[in-house]
Amino acid sequence: MRLGKYRGMQRMSNERGCLSMCALDHRGSLQKMLKEGLGREPGYQDMVDFKFDICRALSPHCSAVLLDPVYGAAQAIAANVFSGKAGLLVSLEETGYEGSGEARLSRSLEGWNAEKVRRMGADGAKLLLYYRPDVAVAARQRALVTELAARCDEQELAFVVEPVGYAVGDEAAGGRYGQVKPEIVIRTAEELTPLGIDILKAEFPTDSKTEKDESKMLEYCKRLDGASRVPWIILSGGVDFRLFVRQVEIACRAGASGFLGGRALWQEATSIASREQRQEFFQTTVVDRLRLAMAVADAYATPWYKRAEAPAIVDGWYRSY
Numbered sequence: 337m338r339l340g341k342y343r344g345m346q347r348m349s350n351e352r353g354c355l356s357m358c359a360l361d362h363r364g365s366l367q368k369m370l371k372e373g374l375g376r377e378p379g380y381q382d383m384v385d386f387k388f389d390i391c392r393a394l395s396p397h398c399s400a401v402l403l404d405p406v407y408g409a410a411q412a413i414a415a416n417v418f419s420g421k422a423g424l425l426v427s428l429e430e431t432g433y434e435g436s437g438e439a440r441l442s443r444s445l446e447g448w449n450a451e452k453v454r455r456m457g458a459d460g461a462k463l464l465l466y467y468r469p470d471v472a473v474a475a476r477q478r479a480l481v482t483e484l485a486a487r488c489d490e491q492e493l494a495f496v497v498e499p500v501g502y503a504v505g506d507e508a509a510g511g512r513y514g515q516v517k518p519e520i521v522i523r524t525a526e527e528l529t530p531l532g533i534d535i536l537k538a539e540f541p542t543d544s545k546t547e548k549d550e551s552k553m554l555e556y557c558k559r560l561d562g563a564s565r566v567p568w569i570i571l572s573g574g575v576d577f578r579l580f581v582r583q584v585e586i587a588c589r590a591g592a593s594g595f596l597g598g599r600a601l602w603q604e605a606t607s608i609a610s611r612e613q614r615q616e617f618f619q620t621t622v623v624d625r626l627r628l629a630m631a632v633a634d635a636y637a638t639p640w641y642k643r644a645e646a647p648a649i650v651d652g653w654y655r656s657y
Contacts, residue, residue: 339647339657340492341534344459345640348400348423348494349594353639355535355569356630357423358394359598360387361404361462363431369606383407385611388417390602393618395419397626402427402462402596405448410456425460425496426453428484433466438504439473440466442480450487450495460494462537467499469523478531485532496596498537498571499524514543518556525563535640536568537596540583544575553586561591567640568592572600577625584629588636593643595633601625 337345349355363383370378370386387408395401395412400423403409409426412418428448433440442465453461463484467477481497488495501520503513521541529536541556560568570587572580572595580600588594602622608614 337534337644337647338489338492339649341489341494342644342647344423344492344494345534345644347459348425349640350399350630350634352634353593353641354399354630354633354637355567355594355596355640356398356626356633357400357402357425357569357594357596358390358398358601358626359402359571359596360390360394360408361402361427362598363404363406365599366606369603373607373609375609380407384411386606386614388412388415389611389615390605390618390622392417393615393623394601394626395422397623398422398630399594400425400459402598405445405452409458413456423460424458425462425494426456426458427462427464428453429462429464435473437502439471440502441473441476442466444480444484450484450491450493454491454493458493460496460534461488462496462498464498464500465528466502467524467528468501468504468520469527470520471504474527478527481528481531481533488534489532494534495532496535496537497528497533498596499528500539511543511546514546517541517543518559522556522559522563525560525568529563529565529568533566534644535593536564536566537571538564538568538587538592539573540570540587544579544583550582550586553583554590557587557590557592560587567638567643569594569596571595572597574599574603576600581629581632585632585636588633588638591638593640594637595629597626597629601629 396419402425430443430445435441507513
């Protein structure tokens with residue numbers, strides 16, 4: 337791992353090498369959630385204020401925060417609501433996807449790139465990637481990962497990839513997608529982690545609606561650990577908090593280096609119309625949830641540096657750096 341990336345990983349983790357990060361980069365999904373809570377279409381400032389309030393509450397406690405460039409990253413820094421203790425991860429992708437629902441193509445956000453992420457002082461960049469190893473557009477998606485990995489490497493910027501699978505054909509009916517999901521998640525790790533990424537932000541490799549056997553969950557997580565060539569963490573995917581904590585424990589027991597949790601921590605806040613009440617919810621309930629998830633990760637997670645090769649520094653290294 338290059339020196340700047342290694343330093344970025346240090347800044348995004350805690351003292352024992354655990355990545356306990358909060359995801360606040362939601363855009364389209366957050367707009368829909370806030371619309372229901374506010375009873376109206378949320379405007380630009382509604383989105384910014386929501387991110388301000390949660391960033392102010394959580395950034396002093398977690399190891400890093402993931403923000404988007406549209407509503408959150410620069411705004412939180414400039415408004416002094418982002419704690420200097422936390423690492424900063426910024427998303428690269430446009431919200432949503434191109435193509436059909438069964439052949440989804442992720443897109444880079446127009447006017448945004450790894451150079452700008454580095455220039456604003458961030459420690460890492462993240463790409464959400466819709467991915468099915470068995471669909472025709474998979475090669476194009478891998479090409480996007482390879483391209484952005486090279487751009488992040490030029491900037492010595494830690495690169496996080498978040499692959500998200502989806503149902504095709506009749507899989508959406510009768511819980512069939514839950515049956516194929518473990519193999520999709522594991523094969524996705526096999527195909528994407530050799531492409532120059534630094535952290536795999538993985539889906540939990542079973543469907544919570546169809547798989548209740550904890551021993552099977554652990555088995556699939558161990559297979560995911562074996563498939564990944566880089567440190568990996570678990571995303572929350574909007575499950576309820578109690579289930580998320582259970583998944584964090586199982587994943588970390590299997591070899592994960594932590595989590596990047598979003599809606600599982602704070603999703604109920606979108607239905608609170610009063611900003612003052614919402615701020616109180618963030619400062620109490622959400623902070624308590626974060627601390628619990630962090631304690632679980634600290635107890636079981638594999639430090640990220642156990643799976644990343646440190647840069648070799650020799651006498652006079654700076655001359656050719």
